[in-house]
Amino acid sequence: MNEYTxxxxxxxxxxxxxxxxxxxxxxxxxxxxxxxKIIHVxxxxxxxGLGTVAVPSIMEEEFTAITFLTIAASQFRxxxxxxxxxxxxxxxxxxxxxxxxxxxxIAVAFESRNYLVILTSxxxxxxxxxxxxxxxxxxxxVCLIVCKKLMSGSKLKDIVDIEFVQPHFEGxxxxxxxxxxxxxxxxxxxxxxxxxxxxxxxxPKSFNARATIANLGQRQAILHDVATALGxxxxxxxxxxxxxAKRDLNDGRVGVFVLPQEKxxxxxxxxxxxxxxxxxxxxxxxxxxxNQKGRPLK
Amino acid sequence: MNIEKFxxxxxxxxxxxxSVSGGTPVFTCPSKEEMETVAANLEAILDxxxxxxxxxxxxxxxx
Numbered sequence: 033m034n035e036y037t038x039x040x041x042x043x044x045x046x047x048x049x050x051x052x053x054x055x056x057x058x059x060x061x062x063x064x065x066x067x068x069k070i071i072h073v074x075x076x077x078x079x080x081g082l083g084t085v086a087v088p089s090i091m092e093e094e095f096t097a098i099t100f101l102t103i104a105a106s107q108f109r110x111x112x113x114x115x116x117x118x119x120x121x122x123x124x125x126x127x128x129x130x131x132x133x134x135x136x137x138i139a140v141a142f143e144s145r146n147y148l149v150i151l152t153s154x155x156x157x158x159x160x161x162x163x164x165x166x167x168x169x170x171x172x173x174v175c176l177i178v179c180k181k182l183m184s185g186s187k188l189k190d191i192v193d194i195e196f197v198q199p200h201f202e203g204x205x206x207x208x209x210x211x212x213x214x215x216x217x218x219x220x221x222x223x224x225x226x227x228x229x230x231x232x233x234x235x236p237k238s239f240n241a242r243a244t245i246a247n248l249g250q251r252q253a254i255l256h257d258v259a260t261a262l263g264x265x266x267x268x269x270x271x272x273x274x275x276x277a278k279r280d281l282n283d284g285r286v287g288v289f290v291l292p293q294e295k296x297x298x299x300x301x302x303x304x305x306x307x308x309x310x311x312x313x314x315x316x317x318x319x320x321x322x323n324q325k326g327r328p329l330k
Numbered sequence: 331m332n333i334e335k336f337x338x339x340x341x342x343x344x345x346x347x348x349s350v351s352g353g354t355p356v357f358t359c360p361s362k363e364e365m366e367t368v369a370a371n372l373e374a375i376l377d378x379x380x381x382x383x384x385x386x387x388x389x390x391x392x393x
């Protein structure tokens with residue numbers, strides 16, 4: 033026991049608590065059960081330890097000790113690889129895959145959460161040592177609020193208007209509103225699709241949103257989330273019953289065709305609205321200088 | 331190996347004026363009902379989608 037024991041313990045506990053808080057199992061159903069969680073809690077513990085120990089080492093004027101944070105960086109980059117590999121492997125057995133963009137987003141989130149843990153532990157231990165335990169707790173709580181803010185990205189309902197449209201056939205062509213989805217030849221399949229299918233039109237609110245929902249990964253994320261939330265009328269060997277999202281080239285609207293088990297329009301609109309806008313899909317063409325100076329984009 | 335965007339089979343009516351050639355297996359059927367039955371079975375067997383090109387011609391495509 034020395035003067036640093038309690039501050040270190042405090043920092044580690046706070047760091048692990050933050051990691052646990054950020055590890056809620058939500059509708060994305062990942063990580064699901066105990067073993068997946070243990071991996072992340074253990075890594076969170078290591079991250080908390082690294083962040084915490086950095087403070088006493090600086091106070092003891094052991095400045096070279098800070099270099100071990102670089103080891104931490106490479107360690108947690110592996111977390112991203114691990115998540116990416118696991119999810120990509122699992123994705124091939126999903127009826128409606130998540131898609132690479134979504135997986136990459138999840139993997140990046142897992143990596144960055146460990147860095148947030150390091151920062152939280154660092155600041156709260158520093159506050160404890162520099163002032164007292166109460167200031168440490170306050171700083172920890174402020175970090176928690178900042179983490180919560182950093183964690184939640186924007187939702188699809190912020191950038192698009194969602195409208196329900198019953199899909200229909202023109203000949204063999206399946207349409208949602210005027211957007212062509214696919215060609216279904218057999219009348220029996222067509223009946224199934226009309227019975228179970230639902231169509232939604234996503235109307236972008238801005239030029240930036242238009243580019244974002246055009247991203248194939250973003251569209252796949254929508255289909256995956258609807259399938260996980262409302263079920264899917266599909267099995268292996270029935271490729272005709274595939275949920276699809278296609279784009280209207282004229283105005284950038286996206287027609288989403290899904291086959292949910294539960295046909296509830298309100299719920300489906302809420303689910304689509306709550307799909308995260310993937311950070312890898314976000315485009316901001318209006319931020320380009322050339323677009324700001326010239327004719328404004330609508 | 332994974333086959334994608336490939337025509338696995340074509341099903342056409344006996345009196346169809348459309349001719350299908352190349353390496354694709356062609357199933358000729360006497361009636362529309364027969365065509366639909368054959369197409370439905372092939373769709374299930376081949377894990378493809380039956381697309382209607384015209385009234386008297388279906389193709390099974392692997393996507």
